Amino acid sequence: MESDFQPFSARLEEGAAPLISLRGVAKKYRIGETVVAALDHVDLDVSGGEFVVVLGPSGCGKTTLLNVIGGLDSPSEGTVVVAGVDVSAAPAKKLAGYRRRTVSFVFQSFNLFPGLTATENVQFAADVAERSNPRQVALEALKAVGLEDRAAHFPQQLSGGEQQRVAIARALASGNPVLLADEPTGELDFATGIQILSLLKDQADQGTTVFVVTHNREIARIADRVIELSGGHVVGIHRPEDPLAPDDLRW
Numbered sequence: 001m002e003s004d005f006q007p008f009s010a011r012l013e014e015g016a017a018p019l020i021s022l023r024g025v026a027k028k029y030r031i032g033e034t035v036v037a038a039l040d041h042v043d044l045d046v047s048g049g050e051f052v053v054v055l056g057p058s059g060c061g062k063t064t065l066l067n068v069i070g071g072l073d074s075p076s077e078g079t080v081v082v083a084g085v086d087v088s089a090a091p092a093k094k095l096a097g098y099r100r101r102t103v104s105f106v107f108q109s110f111n112l113f114p115g116l117t118a119t120e121n122v123q124f125a126a127d128v129a130e131r132s133n134p135r136q137v138a139l140e141a142l143k144a145v146g147l148e149d150r151a152a153h154f155p156q157q158l159s160g161g162e163q164q165r166v167a168i169a170r171a172l173a174s175g176n177p178v179l180l181a182d183e184p185t186g187e188l189d190f191a192t193g194i195q196i197l198s199l200l201k202d203q204a205d206q207g208t209t210v211f212v213v214t215h216n217r218e219i220a221r222i223a224d225r226v227i228e229l230s231g232g233h234v235v236g237i238h239r240p241e242d243p244l245a246p247d248d249l250r251w
């Protein structure tokens with residue numbers, strides 16, 4: 001089927017050097033005779049320390065976008081360059097180093113190790129990123145998400161919201177410059193959700209480039225920029241019209 005889609009240019013103003021740069025990115029899946037374009041024609045530039053909200057309905061390609069930026073998935077077409085690394089063409093060893101030292105993920109389904117405690121799960125990320133004093137880093141990250149009293153719990157002893165906060169602590173503990181969070185407030189009650197968004201916003205204020213994926217339009221109001229996806233295409237990119245601080249959010 002011919003698409004009448006016009007590629008949307010999500011480029012920064014001339015002169016700004018982007019930390020993350022996508023050009024002509026597509027991710028296509030073939031299932032039998034059908035080809036699904038999870039992403040198509042995506043051009044995007046994001047600078048260091050930006051707090052970006054990726055907004056769109058279920059199935060529009062949000063997770064796929066994070067996966068190609070994070071080097072978990074390679075695009076079928078186009079280039080993804082992050083901090084000077086061509087993630088779309090990097091050999092395996094370079095890509096592994098990139099995933100260890102440049103990006104951290106908060107997965108939609110947490111992906112905690114069931115046999116490790118909260119502290120051990122978080123410390124694992126600090127170890128992988130080769131941070132000094134990884135245990136201390138882990139305990140501080142757990143404290144930042146309000147879970148210092150759950151440090152010795154295993155994931156199955158934690159509620160969904162608590163597991164999500166451990167996953168967020170794990171991303172913080174890596175200390176990596178790019179943080180990719182997939183629906184990080186999906187399992188959280190409102191008050192905890194605000195706390196986590198404030199924390200992620202603080203990370204961006206301290207220089208981390210943060211992507212938050214959501215289908216919640218209210219959350220987009222705290223973004224530096226909002227990237228709207230629909231059917232695998234970037235259909236809009238803008239600064240919020242009514243910006244809000246995380247503490248003032250209501251949904």
Ligand SMILES: Nc1ncnc2c1ncn2[C@@H]1O[C@H](COP(=O)(O)OP(=O)(O)O)[C@@H](O)[C@H]1O
Binds near residue numbers: 056059064
């Ligand atoms: N591994 C896969 N194989 C086939 N189709 C996939 C795969 N991963 C994602 N898709 C399809 O790509 C589209 C975008 O998926 P996804 O990025 O997970 O969307 P979102 O995170 O916005 O809900 C969906 O239609 C989904 O069914």
Ligand SMILES: [Mg+2]
Binds near residue numbers: 063
């Ligand atoms: Mg998703």
